Amino acid sequence: MEGAHDMGGAKWSGRVAPEPNEPPFHAEWERRAFAITLAMAMPGGWNIDMSRFARVDRSPEDYLSKSYYQIWLAGLERLMLERGLISSDETEAGRPLHPAKPVAKTLTPDGVAGMLHRGGPTEREPTGPARFAAGERVRAKMIHPQTHTRLPRYVRGHVGSIERVLGCHVFPDSNATGAGENPQWLYTVTFDGAELWGEASDPNLKVSVDAWEPYLERA
Amino acid sequence: MTGHDHDHHHHHDHDHSELSETELRVRALETILTEKGYVDPAALDLLIETYETKVGPRNGARVVARAWVDPAYRARLLKDATPAIAELGYAGRQGEHIVALENTPALHNMVVCTLCSCYPWPVLGLPPVWYKSAPYRAKAVKDPRGVLADFGFELPEGTKIRVWDSTAEIRYLVLPMRPAGTEDWNEERLADLVTRDSMIGTGLPKQPHEVA
Numbered sequence: 346m347e348g349a350h351d352m353g354g355a356k357w358s359g360r361v362a363p364e365p366n367e368p369p370f371h372a373e374w375e376r377r378a379f380a381i382t383l384a385m386a387m388p389g390g391w392n393i394d395m396s397r398f399a400r401v402d403r404s405p406e407d408y409l410s411k412s413y414y415q416i417w418l419a420g421l422e423r424l425m426l427e428r429g430l431i432s433s434d435e436t437e438a439g440r441p442l443h444p445a446k447p448v449a450k451t452l453t454p455d456g457v458a459g460m461l462h463r464g465g466p467t468e469r470e471p472t473g474p475a476r477f478a479a480g481e482r483v484r485a486k487m488i489h490p491q492t493h494t495r496l497p498r499y500v501r502g503h504v505g506s507i508e509r510v511l512g513c514h515v516f517p518d519s520n521a522t523g524a525g526e527n528p529q530w531l532y533t534v535t536f537d538g539a540e541l542w543g544e545a546s547d548p549n550l551k552v553s554v555d556a557w558e559p560y561l562e563r564a
Numbered sequence: 565m566t567g568h569d570h571d572h573h574h575h576h577d578h579d580h581s582e583l584s585e586t587e588l589r590v591r592a593l594e595t596i597l598t599e600k601g602y603v604d605p606a607a608l609d610l611l612i613e614t615y616e617t618k619v620g621p622r623n624g625a626r627v628v629a630r631a632w633v634d635p636a637y638r639a640r641l642l643k644d645a646t647p648a649i650a651e652l653g654y655a656g657r658q659g660e661h662i663v664a665l666e667n668t669p670a671l672h673n674m675v676v677c678t679l680c681s682c683y684p685w686p687v688l689g690l691p692p693v694w695y696k697s698a699p700y701r702a703k704a705v706k707d708p709r710g711v712l713a714d715f716g717f718e719l720p721e722g723t724k725i726r727v728w729d730s731t732a733e734i735r736y737l738v739l740p741m742r743p744a745g746t747e748d749w750n751e752e753r754l755a756d757l758v759t760r761d762s763m764i765g766t767g768l769p770k771q772p773h774e775v776a
Contacts, residue, residue, distance in 0.1 A: 353678030353729065357702040361714040363761070367692045369616050374590040379615075379690075380608035381594060388602045393733075397680060413681065413696045415586055422593070431596055439592035445600035454606045461614065464657035467733040495731045497678050499705065511661075511734055531732055542706055549724045552705045555732035 346398070346493060349405035354499040354542070375414045382421050387456075388448035391424050393465055394521035398493040399423045469528035471513040475558070476530065481507045482564040483534060485556060493521035496560045500552075504564045505536035508553060516557050529557040620689035623654045624737060625758035627687055628769075629751045631664075632742045642666055645737060649687060659686035659735055665728065666739045667765075672723050673738045674711070674765030676704035677730040684735035688760060695764065705729055715766045738765045745772045 370376045386396070400420035401408065411419060425431045428446075435442050452460060477483055487502040488494070495517050511531040519527035538550030597603045627649055631638040641648040645664040649655065662684055665673040677683065678701045683691040694700055703711050708725045712718060719725070728736045740762040746754060749772075756775045761767025 350679055352698055352701040353676075353705045355698075355702040357699045359699050361694050361697065361700045361703065361711055361766075363694045363715060363766075364692065369620070369690045370612075371693070372587070374587040376612045376616075377590050377594055377608065380611040381590075381597060381603060383611050384603045384607055385597065401680070409698070413693070418586070418590065418593075430600075430602065431593075435596050436589070436592065439588075439595065441596050441599045445602065448602060451602060451604060452607045453604055454610050457607055457610045457614065460657075461611075462656040464655070464660045465733075466660040468661060495679060497729065497731060499678070509663075511732070514732060517732075531734075533728075533734075535726075547707075547709060547725065549722065550708065550727070551724070552727045552729065554729045555734050557732070 346402055346491060347489060347498065348401045348403070349408040350401040351498050353497045378414045378418045378421075382417050384452040385421060385425065387450050387452045387460070389424055389428065389430060390449065391428075392520055394493060394515075394517040395424065395523070396420060397517070398521040402493075467515040468512045469515065469526065471530070472528065475510055475513075475532075477507045477510070477532060477558070477561065477563075479507050479510060483507060483532075483561040484564040485534065485554075486560055486562055488560070490518065492518065494518050494560075496556060497554060499541060500534075500536060500554055500556075503536055503540050505534045505540065505553075507532050508535040509533040511555065514557065516559070518557075518559070529559055531555055531557050532561065534561065615685075615690050619685060621687075621758075621760035621763065622755070623652070623689075624684070624687035624760070624763045625755040626652055626751075627654070627737070628739060628758045628763065629755035631739055632746075632754050633751045638739075641739065649737075654686040656686055658682070659684045661734045662687070662737055663734055664737050664739050665726070665765075667741050669741070670722075670724060672719050672725050672765065673736075674704060674708050674725065674727045675730060675736040675738060676701060676727060678702075678705060679729075679731060682730035682733075682735065684737050687737055688763060692760070711766060715761065717768060738763050740769050743769050743771050 400416050430446055432443060482504055484504045485496060485500040513528045514531040515526040516529040519525055533553050534556045535551050535553040538546035541552060598605055631641050641664045645662040649662055667673055681691050681696040705727050708727050730736060743757055757769045759767050759769060762769045
Protein backbone atom coordinates (compact mmCIF):
# COMPACT_ATOMS: atom_id res chain seq x y z
CA MET A 346 0.00 0.00 0.00
CA GLU A 347 1.50 3.33 -1.11
CA GLY A 348 0.60 5.56 1.78
CA ALA A 349 1.81 8.82 3.24
CA HIS A 350 3.17 6.78 6.16
CA ASP A 351 6.05 5.56 3.95
CA MET A 352 8.19 8.63 4.58
CA GLY A 353 11.80 7.55 4.09
CA GLY A 354 13.69 10.04 1.93
CA ALA A 355 10.73 12.37 1.39
CA LYS A 356 11.47 16.06 1.22
CA TRP A 357 10.16 17.51 4.42
CA SER A 358 10.24 21.05 5.61
CA GLY A 359 11.19 21.70 9.17
CA ARG A 360 13.75 20.44 11.58
CA VAL A 361 13.56 17.45 13.83
CA ALA A 362 12.37 19.08 17.04
CA PRO A 363 13.37 17.26 20.23
CA GLU A 364 11.49 18.33 23.36
CA PRO A 365 13.60 18.53 26.53
CA ASN A 366 12.37 16.27 29.35
CA GLU A 367 9.50 15.03 27.22
CA PRO A 368 6.80 13.13 29.15
CA PRO A 369 5.51 9.77 27.80
CA PHE A 370 2.10 11.36 27.10
CA HIS A 371 1.05 14.94 26.38
CA ALA A 372 -2.64 14.73 27.32
CA GLU A 373 -4.95 12.54 29.36
CA TRP A 374 -6.72 11.36 26.19
CA GLU A 375 -3.37 10.10 24.84
CA ARG A 376 -2.93 7.96 27.96
CA ARG A 377 -6.41 6.45 27.57
CA ALA A 378 -6.12 5.96 23.78
CA PHE A 379 -2.79 4.17 24.24
CA ALA A 380 -4.11 1.88 26.98
CA ILE A 381 -7.41 1.11 25.22
CA THR A 382 -5.50 0.17 22.08
CA LEU A 383 -3.24 -2.25 23.98
CA ALA A 384 -6.12 -3.73 25.96
CA MET A 385 -8.52 -4.20 23.02
CA ALA A 386 -6.21 -6.50 21.06
CA MET A 387 -7.15 -9.34 23.43
CA PRO A 388 -10.97 -9.25 23.06
CA GLY A 389 -10.63 -7.95 19.50
CA GLY A 390 -8.43 -10.82 18.37
CA TRP A 391 -6.52 -8.89 15.73
CA ASN A 392 -2.75 -9.06 15.29
CA ILE A 393 -0.11 -6.31 15.13
CA ASP A 394 -0.01 -6.32 11.33
CA MET A 395 -3.78 -5.83 11.12
CA SER A 396 -3.40 -2.95 13.60
CA ARG A 397 -0.65 -1.33 11.57
CA PHE A 398 -2.59 -1.65 8.33
CA ALA A 399 -5.70 -0.13 9.93
CA ARG A 400 -3.57 2.88 10.91
CA VAL A 401 -1.80 3.46 7.61
CA ASP A 402 -4.47 2.46 5.08
CA ARG A 403 -5.92 5.94 4.74
CA SER A 404 -5.61 8.90 2.41
CA PRO A 405 -2.53 11.10 2.72
CA GLU A 406 -4.79 14.03 3.68
CA ASP A 407 -6.23 12.00 6.53
CA TYR A 408 -2.96 10.41 7.70
CA LEU A 409 -1.01 13.66 7.69
CA SER A 410 -3.73 15.68 9.43
CA LYS A 411 -3.83 13.38 12.46
CA SER A 412 -1.46 13.32 15.42
CA TYR A 413 0.19 10.02 16.32
CA TYR A 414 -2.37 8.88 18.89
CA GLN A 415 -5.23 10.19 16.72
CA ILE A 416 -4.00 7.71 14.10
CA TRP A 417 -3.97 4.95 16.71
CA LEU A 418 -7.51 5.84 17.66
CA ALA A 419 -8.73 5.88 14.06
CA GLY A 420 -7.09 2.49 13.46
CA LEU A 421 -8.66 1.02 16.59
CA GLU A 422 -12.12 2.32 15.72
CA ARG A 423 -11.85 0.82 12.26
CA LEU A 424 -10.86 -2.62 13.63
CA MET A 425 -13.75 -2.58 16.10
CA LEU A 426 -16.29 -1.38 13.53
CA GLU A 427 -15.18 -4.05 11.04
CA ARG A 428 -15.78 -6.75 13.63
CA GLY A 429 -19.07 -5.36 14.92
CA LEU A 430 -17.67 -4.77 18.42
CA ILE A 431 -18.99 -1.23 18.22
CA SER A 432 -21.15 0.55 15.68
CA SER A 433 -21.02 4.07 14.30
CA ASP A 434 -24.27 5.10 15.97
CA GLU A 435 -22.66 4.22 19.31
CA THR A 436 -19.57 6.35 18.73
CA GLU A 437 -21.87 9.20 17.70
CA ALA A 438 -24.12 8.77 20.74
CA GLY A 439 -21.16 8.25 23.07
CA ARG A 440 -22.81 5.30 24.79
CA PRO A 441 -23.65 1.66 24.06
CA LEU A 442 -26.85 1.16 22.02
CA HIS A 443 -26.48 -2.52 21.14
CA PRO A 444 -25.67 -5.63 23.16
CA ALA A 445 -22.01 -6.55 23.54
CA LYS A 446 -20.62 -9.15 21.19
CA PRO A 447 -19.28 -12.20 23.03
CA VAL A 448 -15.48 -12.08 23.23
CA ALA A 449 -13.08 -14.85 24.14
CA LYS A 450 -10.91 -12.93 26.60
CA THR A 451 -10.49 -9.53 28.16
CA LEU A 452 -7.46 -7.97 29.84
CA THR A 453 -7.73 -7.86 33.63
CA PRO A 454 -5.33 -5.99 35.92
CA ASP A 455 -3.87 -9.37 36.95
CA GLY A 456 -3.09 -10.11 33.31
CA VAL A 457 -1.27 -6.88 32.43
CA ALA A 458 2.26 -7.77 33.54
CA GLY A 459 2.10 -11.20 31.88
CA MET A 460 0.71 -9.80 28.63
CA LEU A 461 3.47 -7.20 28.39
CA HIS A 462 6.19 -9.67 29.35
CA ARG A 463 5.08 -12.25 26.78
CA GLY A 464 4.85 -9.66 24.04
CA GLY A 465 4.43 -11.08 20.57
CA PRO A 466 7.56 -12.89 19.40
CA THR A 467 7.46 -13.32 15.62
CA GLU A 468 10.25 -15.86 15.04
CA ARG A 469 9.01 -19.29 13.87
CA GLU A 470 10.56 -22.66 13.04
CA PRO A 471 11.88 -22.51 9.46
CA THR A 472 9.93 -24.56 6.94
CA GLY A 473 12.87 -24.65 4.53
CA PRO A 474 16.40 -23.35 4.03
CA ALA A 475 17.16 -19.64 3.66
CA ARG A 476 17.58 -18.66 0.01
CA PHE A 477 20.23 -16.01 0.69
CA ALA A 478 23.41 -15.98 2.78
CA ALA A 479 25.30 -13.11 4.39
CA GLY A 480 27.32 -11.18 1.82
CA GLU A 481 25.09 -11.98 -1.16
CA ARG A 482 23.90 -9.17 -3.44
CA VAL A 483 20.13 -8.81 -3.65
CA ARG A 484 17.68 -6.42 -5.24
CA ALA A 485 14.59 -5.20 -3.41
CA LYS A 486 11.78 -6.03 -5.79
CA MET A 487 9.89 -3.29 -7.57
CA ILE A 488 6.49 -4.15 -6.13
CA HIS A 489 3.41 -2.06 -5.45
CA PRO A 490 1.01 -4.18 -3.40
CA GLN A 491 -2.36 -2.59 -2.67
CA THR A 492 -2.47 -4.47 0.63
CA HIS A 493 -0.13 -4.23 3.63
CA THR A 494 3.63 -4.35 3.10
CA ARG A 495 6.73 -3.42 5.08
CA LEU A 496 9.07 -2.84 2.15
CA PRO A 497 9.63 0.93 2.06
CA ARG A 498 9.43 2.63 -1.33
CA TYR A 499 12.88 4.18 -1.08
CA VAL A 500 14.65 0.82 -1.39
CA ARG A 501 12.46 -0.76 -4.10
CA GLY A 502 14.46 -1.58 -7.19
CA HIS A 503 17.78 -0.97 -5.45
CA VAL A 504 20.64 -3.41 -4.90
CA GLY A 505 22.11 -4.07 -1.50
CA SER A 506 23.79 -6.89 0.33
CA ILE A 507 22.60 -9.35 2.93
CA GLU A 508 24.18 -8.30 6.20
CA ARG A 509 22.42 -10.62 8.64
CA VAL A 510 20.11 -13.59 8.41
CA LEU A 511 17.56 -12.95 11.16
CA GLY A 512 15.61 -16.21 11.20
CA CYS A 513 12.18 -17.07 9.93
CA HIS A 514 9.50 -14.53 10.94
CA VAL A 515 5.75 -13.98 10.58
CA PHE A 516 5.17 -12.32 7.19
CA PRO A 517 3.18 -9.09 7.68
CA ASP A 518 1.87 -9.01 4.10
CA SER A 519 -0.03 -12.26 4.83
CA ASN A 520 -0.73 -11.75 8.51
CA ALA A 521 -2.35 -8.33 7.96
CA THR A 522 -4.98 -9.72 5.60
CA GLY A 523 -5.93 -12.67 7.81
CA ALA A 524 -4.22 -15.11 5.44
CA GLY A 525 -2.14 -16.55 8.29
CA GLU A 526 1.40 -16.09 9.55
CA ASN A 527 3.11 -17.58 6.49
CA PRO A 528 6.60 -17.29 8.09
CA GLN A 529 9.43 -16.23 5.78
CA TRP A 530 13.17 -15.78 6.15
CA LEU A 531 14.06 -12.28 7.28
CA TYR A 532 17.29 -10.47 6.40
CA THR A 533 19.02 -7.22 7.20
CA VAL A 534 19.78 -5.78 3.76
CA THR A 535 22.28 -2.94 3.60
CA PHE A 536 22.45 -0.33 0.85
CA ASP A 537 25.14 2.23 0.04
CA GLY A 538 23.91 5.80 0.31
CA ALA A 539 24.79 6.46 -3.33
CA GLU A 540 22.70 3.47 -4.47
CA LEU A 541 19.62 4.98 -2.83
CA TRP A 542 20.22 8.69 -3.23
CA GLY A 543 22.68 9.10 -6.08
CA GLU A 544 26.04 10.78 -6.31
CA ALA A 545 25.10 13.60 -3.96
CA SER A 546 24.75 11.15 -1.10
CA ASP A 547 27.06 11.23 1.90
CA PRO A 548 29.84 8.82 0.79
CA ASN A 549 30.07 7.44 4.34
CA LEU A 550 26.38 6.52 4.58
CA LYS A 551 24.92 3.02 4.63
CA VAL A 552 21.25 2.30 5.29
CA SER A 553 19.59 -1.01 6.07
CA VAL A 554 16.07 -2.34 6.13
CA ASP A 555 14.86 -5.67 7.48
CA ALA A 556 13.31 -7.45 4.50
CA TRP A 557 11.47 -10.76 4.20
CA GLU A 558 12.59 -13.15 1.48
CA PRO A 559 9.58 -12.53 -0.83
CA TYR A 560 10.69 -8.87 -1.07
CA LEU A 561 14.08 -9.84 -2.52
CA GLU A 562 15.61 -11.28 -5.68
CA ARG A 563 19.18 -12.23 -6.48
CA ALA A 564 21.08 -9.34 -8.07
CA MET B 565 0.55 40.75 11.42
CA THR B 566 3.08 38.68 9.49
CA GLY B 567 2.10 35.52 7.66
CA HIS B 568 4.00 33.50 10.20
CA ASP B 569 2.10 34.95 13.10
CA HIS B 570 -1.16 34.36 11.34
CA ASP B 571 -0.32 30.72 10.65
CA HIS B 572 0.74 30.16 14.21
CA HIS B 573 -2.46 31.66 15.54
CA HIS B 574 -4.56 29.62 13.15
CA HIS B 575 -2.82 26.36 14.03
CA HIS B 576 -3.17 27.01 17.71
CA ASP B 577 -6.95 27.43 17.50
CA HIS B 578 -7.26 24.52 15.16
CA ASP B 579 -5.33 22.17 17.47
CA HIS B 580 -7.24 23.35 20.47
CA SER B 581 -10.70 22.59 19.13
CA GLU B 582 -9.56 19.36 17.52
CA LEU B 583 -7.98 18.10 20.73
CA SER B 584 -11.16 18.79 22.65
CA GLU B 585 -13.11 16.82 20.09
CA THR B 586 -10.61 13.97 20.34
CA GLU B 587 -10.74 14.07 24.12
CA LEU B 588 -14.53 13.68 24.04
CA ARG B 589 -14.27 10.87 21.52
CA VAL B 590 -11.80 8.92 23.64
CA ARG B 591 -13.94 9.34 26.74
CA ALA B 592 -17.02 8.15 24.89
CA LEU B 593 -15.13 5.19 23.49
CA GLU B 594 -13.85 4.15 26.90
CA THR B 595 -17.40 4.35 28.27
CA ILE B 596 -18.79 2.19 25.46
CA LEU B 597 -16.02 -0.41 25.74
CA THR B 598 -16.22 -0.55 29.53
CA GLU B 599 -20.01 -0.89 29.61
CA LYS B 600 -19.82 -3.61 26.98
CA GLY B 601 -17.31 -5.43 29.16
CA TYR B 602 -14.48 -5.36 26.61
CA VAL B 603 -12.06 -3.37 28.75
CA ASP B 604 -11.44 -3.06 32.48
CA PRO B 605 -10.51 0.55 33.43
CA ALA B 606 -8.25 -0.77 36.21
CA ALA B 607 -6.22 -2.67 33.59
CA LEU B 608 -5.99 0.54 31.53
CA ASP B 609 -4.70 2.44 34.58
CA LEU B 610 -2.06 -0.23 35.13
CA LEU B 611 -0.89 -0.12 31.51
CA ILE B 612 -0.47 3.66 31.72
CA GLU B 613 1.30 3.46 35.08
CA THR B 614 3.70 0.84 33.71
CA TYR B 615 4.87 3.05 30.85
CA GLU B 616 4.89 6.25 32.92
CA THR B 617 6.82 4.90 35.88
CA LYS B 618 8.47 1.52 35.22
CA VAL B 619 9.50 1.20 31.60
CA GLY B 620 11.75 3.95 30.26
CA PRO B 621 15.27 4.83 29.09
CA ARG B 622 16.67 4.20 32.57
CA ASN B 623 16.37 0.49 31.73
CA GLY B 624 18.49 0.88 28.60
CA ALA B 625 20.99 3.02 30.52
CA ARG B 626 21.55 0.12 32.93
CA VAL B 627 22.18 -2.23 30.02
CA VAL B 628 24.72 0.17 28.51
CA ALA B 629 26.46 0.82 31.82
CA ARG B 630 26.75 -2.93 32.45
CA ALA B 631 28.29 -3.38 29.01
CA TRP B 632 30.79 -0.60 29.74
CA VAL B 633 32.07 -2.22 32.95
CA ASP B 634 31.73 -5.93 32.15
CA PRO B 635 33.49 -7.17 28.98
CA ALA B 636 31.82 -10.60 29.15
CA TYR B 637 28.38 -8.95 29.35
CA ARG B 638 29.29 -6.65 26.48
CA ALA B 639 30.22 -9.67 24.35
CA ARG B 640 26.92 -11.41 25.18
CA LEU B 641 24.97 -8.23 24.42
CA LEU B 642 26.57 -7.77 21.02
CA LYS B 643 26.21 -11.44 20.13
CA ASP B 644 22.56 -11.89 21.14
CA ALA B 645 21.03 -8.87 22.85
CA THR B 646 17.59 -10.23 23.77
CA PRO B 647 18.77 -12.76 26.42
CA ALA B 648 21.54 -10.41 27.60
CA ILE B 649 18.97 -7.67 28.22
CA ALA B 650 16.63 -10.18 29.89
CA GLU B 651 19.43 -10.89 32.41
CA LEU B 652 18.71 -7.42 33.78
CA GLY B 653 14.97 -8.11 33.84
CA TYR B 654 13.89 -6.25 30.71
CA ALA B 655 11.89 -8.15 28.11
CA GLY B 656 8.60 -8.39 26.30
CA ARG B 657 6.36 -6.25 24.19
CA GLN B 658 8.16 -4.40 21.38
CA GLY B 659 11.46 -5.88 22.53
CA GLU B 660 10.93 -9.52 21.59
CA HIS B 661 13.96 -9.55 19.27
CA ILE B 662 16.62 -6.96 20.10
CA VAL B 663 19.92 -6.32 18.33
CA ALA B 664 22.59 -4.12 19.97
CA LEU B 665 24.69 -1.88 17.71
CA GLU B 666 28.16 -0.86 18.83
CA ASN B 667 29.38 2.67 18.14
CA THR B 668 33.12 3.03 17.58
CA PRO B 669 35.36 5.99 16.73
CA ALA B 670 34.96 4.98 13.06
CA LEU B 671 31.25 4.07 13.00
CA HIS B 672 28.10 5.79 14.25
CA ASN B 673 24.76 3.94 14.32
CA MET B 674 21.33 5.60 14.14
CA VAL B 675 17.91 3.93 14.41
CA VAL B 676 14.67 4.97 12.73
CA CYS B 677 11.33 3.52 11.70
CA THR B 678 10.38 5.22 8.44
CA LEU B 679 7.02 3.38 8.21
CA CYS B 680 5.64 4.01 11.70
CA SER B 681 7.30 4.21 15.11
CA CYS B 682 8.97 0.88 15.91
CA TYR B 683 11.12 1.35 19.02
CA PRO B 684 12.55 -0.97 21.71
CA TRP B 685 10.00 -0.37 24.48
CA PRO B 686 11.47 -2.58 27.26
CA VAL B 687 14.75 -0.65 27.24
CA LEU B 688 13.70 2.84 26.08
CA GLY B 689 10.01 3.13 26.98
CA LEU B 690 7.57 4.75 24.55
CA PRO B 691 9.06 6.72 21.65
CA PRO B 692 9.29 10.52 21.88
CA VAL B 693 7.20 12.66 19.51
CA TRP B 694 10.20 13.62 17.34
CA TYR B 695 10.99 9.95 16.68
CA LYS B 696 7.45 9.44 15.32
CA SER B 697 7.44 12.74 13.40
CA ALA B 698 7.59 13.18 9.64
CA PRO B 699 10.85 15.19 9.60
CA TYR B 700 12.78 12.45 11.42
CA ARG B 701 11.25 9.54 9.50
CA ALA B 702 11.86 11.33 6.18
CA LYS B 703 15.36 12.63 6.84
CA ALA B 704 17.13 9.97 8.93
CA VAL B 705 17.74 7.57 6.02
CA LYS B 706 18.87 10.25 3.56
CA ASP B 707 20.55 12.98 5.58
CA PRO B 708 21.49 11.62 9.01
CA ARG B 709 24.12 14.33 9.47
CA GLY B 710 21.35 16.90 8.98
CA VAL B 711 19.36 15.13 11.70
CA LEU B 712 22.36 15.22 14.03
CA ALA B 713 22.71 18.95 13.32
CA ASP B 714 19.07 19.38 14.42
CA PHE B 715 20.14 17.71 17.67
CA GLY B 716 23.08 20.08 17.93
CA PHE B 717 26.00 17.82 17.30
CA GLU B 718 28.35 16.93 14.54
CA LEU B 719 30.38 13.81 13.82
CA PRO B 720 33.93 13.98 12.48
CA GLU B 721 33.81 14.08 8.68
CA GLY B 722 35.29 10.65 8.09
CA THR B 723 33.01 8.80 10.50
CA LYS B 724 30.90 6.19 8.78
CA ILE B 725 27.16 6.46 9.45
CA ARG B 726 24.99 3.40 9.56
CA VAL B 727 21.22 3.92 9.67
CA TRP B 728 18.97 1.02 10.68
CA ASP B 729 15.36 1.26 9.48
CA SER B 730 13.24 -0.94 11.79
CA THR B 731 10.89 -2.33 9.17
CA ALA B 732 10.31 -5.72 10.86
CA GLU B 733 9.99 -6.87 14.49
CA ILE B 734 13.71 -6.58 15.20
CA ARG B 735 14.35 -3.70 17.60
CA TYR B 736 17.67 -1.89 17.75
CA LEU B 737 19.58 -0.46 20.71
CA VAL B 738 22.70 1.63 20.13
CA LEU B 739 25.60 0.93 22.49
CA PRO B 740 27.31 4.34 22.67
CA MET B 741 31.01 4.82 23.43
CA ARG B 742 31.97 5.22 27.07
CA PRO B 743 33.00 8.82 27.75
CA ALA B 744 36.65 9.43 28.53
CA GLY B 745 37.51 10.25 32.13
CA THR B 746 35.16 7.66 33.62
CA GLU B 747 37.70 4.87 34.11
CA ASP B 748 37.14 4.67 37.87
CA TRP B 749 33.34 5.13 37.74
CA ASN B 750 31.03 2.36 38.89
CA GLU B 751 28.06 1.05 36.94
CA GLU B 752 25.48 3.10 38.82
CA ARG B 753 27.25 6.41 38.16
CA LEU B 754 27.91 5.47 34.53
CA ALA B 755 24.19 4.85 33.97
CA ASP B 756 23.57 8.52 34.76
CA LEU B 757 25.62 9.45 31.68
CA VAL B 758 23.56 7.36 29.28
CA THR B 759 20.89 9.47 27.56
CA ARG B 760 17.91 8.14 25.65
CA ASP B 761 19.12 9.82 22.47
CA SER B 762 22.56 8.21 22.77
CA MET B 763 20.81 4.82 22.59
CA ILE B 764 18.90 5.86 19.42
CA GLY B 765 21.98 7.38 17.83
CA THR B 766 20.77 10.98 17.74
CA GLY B 767 22.90 12.00 20.69
CA LEU B 768 25.98 11.18 22.71
CA PRO B 769 26.26 10.19 26.37
CA LYS B 770 26.73 13.04 28.82
CA GLN B 771 30.27 14.00 29.71
CA PRO B 772 31.42 13.45 33.31
CA HIS B 773 31.35 17.18 34.15
CA GLU B 774 27.66 17.37 33.14
CA VAL B 775 26.56 15.15 36.02
CA ALA B 776 29.23 16.00 38.59
